[in-house]
Amino acid sequence: MLIKTYELTADDFTQAGSISSDIRKIAKGYGMSQETIRRVAVACYEAEINMIIHSHGGQIELSIDDEWFNIAFKDVGPGIENIELAMKPGWSTADVVAQNMGFGAGLGLPNIKKNSDTFNLFSDPNGTLLQLGFKRKDTL
Amino acid sequence: MKLQAMLGLINATPITVDDPYIVYREHYYVSCTDLMSDALAMICTNPAQTVLLTGLANGQALRTAEMMDINVIILCRNKTLGVENIELATSMEMNVFTTPLPMFDAVGILYKEGLKTATRHVD
Numbered sequence: 045m046l047i048k049t050y051e052l053t054a055d056d057f058t059q060a061g062s063i064s065s066d067i068r069k070i071a072k073g074y075g076m077s078q079e080t081i082r083r084v085a086v087a088c089y090e091a092e093i094n095m096i097i098h099s100h101g102g103q104i105e106l107s108i109d110d111e112w113f114n115i116a117f118k119d120v121g122p123g124i125e126n127i128e129l130a131m132k133p134g135w136s137t138a139d140v141v142a143q144n145m146g147f148g149a150g151l152g153l154p155n156i157k158k159n160s161d162t163f164n165l166f167s168d169p170n171g172t173l174l175q176l177g178f179k180r181k182d183t184l
Numbered sequence: 185m186k187l188q189a190m191l192g193l194i195n196a197t198p199i200t201v202d203d204p205y206i207v208y209r210e211h212y213y214v215s216c217t218d219l220m221s222d223a224l225a226m227i228c229t230n231p232a233q234t235v236l237l238t239g240l241a242n243g244q245a246l247r248t249a250e251m252m253d254i255n256v257i258i259l260c261r262n263k264t265l266g267v268e269n270i271e272l273a274t275s276m277e278m279n280v281f282t283t284p285l286p287m288f289d290a291v292g293i294l295y296k297e298g299l300k301t302a303t304r305h306v307d
Binding site for chain 1: 219242245247250253
């Protein structure tokens with residue numbers, strides 16, 4: 045069931061993390077374990093930062109059912125040119141602005157994958173779709 | 185070690201404090217980095233007893249601590265937060281301090297006094 049849709053503006057570092065913070069609070073409200081909440085928060089925050097740094101803006105959709113806590117990150121262009129390279133720790137196309145914010149070290153996507161239970165990434169020059177799933181099994 | 189003692193060792197002073205009793209709580213671990221991606225890439229073993237020590241004085245340092253369930257940040261080299269980020273820290277119930285020491289010196293003192301690393305890499 046779709047719970048909430050967030051609009052994200054590109055390059056807006058003043059709001060960076062606010063969506064992840066809200067999703068983290070929702071996860072807490074669903075009684076998930078502290079460890080799962082932390083994984084949700086970290087993965088979501090990295091993905092939100094990636095959208096701010098690399099995309100032209102987009103949407104983040106949160107949906108929850110009895111077993112899964114799902115978050116979809118849908119952005120508009122320019123897409124990831126080489127997903128295989130982007131998944132390699134240390135590889136990054138982020139600029140100095142992102143680095144000054146403490147990001148852009150090429151750790152984002154590998155860290156997102158590490159923290160999520162399901163990870164699906166699709167990208168073309170029109171945009172990128174990242175789907176993350178987190179099991180709620182500890183609350184069932 | 186009580187946070188109060190830790191702050192005393194590195195001459196740290198408050199920027200914004202949400203919990204007035206935080207200085208009496210035991211803290212044993214330090215996560216030390218300017219690279220927030222690096223902090224997020226590691227597992228924090230005990231966030232309630234952990235301090236984030238960083239030279240990054242912006243909203244992303246606050247957000248990173250929030251995502252890791254850490255509620256104490258110490259900024260190095262007398263760095264402070266702007267008004268907007270103090271408001272953000274307050275909304276997060278974050279406790280932020282600043283030390284005049286460079287990161288290397290602050291970490292060296294805390295390490296010598298028995299503080300442990302808060303994080304471990306996960307492959």
